[in-house]
Amino acid sequence: MAWTREQMAERAAKELRDGFYVNLGIGIPTLVSNYIPQGMSVQLQSENGMLGFGPFPYEGEEDPDLINAGKQTVTEIPTTSYFSSADSFAMIRGGHIDLSILGAMQVAENGDLANWMIPGKMVKGMGGAMDLVAGVKKVVVVMEHSAKSEPKLLKRCTLPLTGAGVVDMVITDLGVFTIDKKRGGGMSLVELAPGATLEEIRSKTQASYYVGNALAAA
C-alpha cells in the first residue's frame, strides 16, 4: 500500500485554497488540476505567459499559439489573461503566486531542493524552476519517497541545487513532511499514507525529522 501517483496528487490538492493562483510542474503535479474541489476558484499559471487555463482541447481544435509551460496544447477559459514571459516571471518573483507544486530528485531537511541536473549527464536546463522556488509563497514537492533503494530525503542534497532553503512541504508515496525553512526548525513527518509505517519511513529516509505528536502516539 502507499499512495499512487493520483493519490499523491489528490493529497497535494488539499493545499489549494479558494482564490489561489497556482503553478503546477510537469508530471504528478500536473495531475493536481484533476482534484480542484468543486466550487473552489483556483487559477493556474503557466510561466510562458498565461494565467487561467483550461483542459486539453478537443481533437481538431488544437491551437499552436496556445500552449502551457510543458509545451502541451491547452485551452482558454473566461478568466484567461496573456502576458509576456517577463511579466510572467515578475508575477512569480514578486511573490504574487500563492503555491508552486513541483517534482524533485532530492530534498534536504533544511529545505534545499535539487531537481534540474545530474552532473556528467546531458543537462537539459532548469527552465523556470529556480524562479518558481525562489519567488512563490509556498513550495510543495511531490515525489517518490526513494529512487530504487536510494533515499531522496537527505541531510544535504548531493546534486546541484535548484534553490537553497525553499521547500515548505514534501508529499511522497509514503507520507507528508513539513519543513520550517524560515526559522530553521527542521523537517517533520505529519502524515502517513495508508499502510505506510514509521519504521518503513525511517528505513527509507536519510534526513533527520521530527515525528508529529499524533503520529508518534498512534
Next chain:
Amino acid sequence: MQKVYPDTRAALAGLLKDGMTIMAGGFGLCGVPEQLILAIRDSGVKNLTVVSNNCGIDGVGLGLLLDTRQIKKMISSYVGENKTFAQQYLAGELEIEFNPQGTLAERIRAGGAGIPAFFTRTGAGTQIANGKDEREFDGNRYIMERGLVADLSIVHAWMGDTEGNLVYRKTARNFNPMMATAGKVTVAEVEHLVQPADINPDHIVTPGVYVKRMVHVPNAVKHIEQRTVRKRTAAPAGTGEEV
C-alpha cells in the same frame, strides 16, 4: 521611412555578420520567427551566439541553424528536446549558458530598458550564483544579473501595422516583446500586415519605436511540439489527462 521589406532576405540584408549575437523570440515552437530563421540559415552566417529560451527541435525553429552548424553558443533556459543539440554539445562543438527562465526574461527586459544589472533571489545559493556579486536586502540573499542586449533581435507577431506597432496572439507572445526592445536592430515577421489606425492603439503591445524592419509572412507554418487533446465524450476534467 519605409519599415516593410518585400521578403525575409531583404529584411535581413546588411544586418548579418559572423560572430554576432542574435535574440530569437519564441517558447518551444510557439511564437518562433521561423521565416526569419530560414533566411538566416540561407545566408550562411556562422559562429552565432543565439539568445532564445529553447533551441527548437530537430529540423524546426532554431534546430535549423544547428543542422548547418551556424550556432557557436546558446543562451537558454531549457534545451531538452533536441538530439542534434545534445550531439554537438557532447562533442564540444556547441557552448551553452543556462539561465533560469525568469532571469533570462528579466535580463532581456533590463537590457532593452538600459538597465545594466539587477538583483534577484533566483539562483541564490546555487551554482548559478558562482562568480556573481551577492548582496543581502531585507534579510534575503540576492545575486546580481546583467542586462542583455543583442546585435539583432528577430521576433514573430500576429499583427503589425506599417509603423511597426505589434500585437501578439495568445501564448505566442512569450519572449517576443522583450526581445523587440533589446536588439540594436529588431526585425519583426508579422502574420497580418495592416495600415496605421487599423490596430486599436490601446491594444498595441510593442510600440513601433522598437521595430526597424518588418516582413509580412502570411503563410508561416506553425508547429505543435506536444499535441495533447481530450476525447469529445469525456467530461471536461482538468488538464492532467494525457491522451
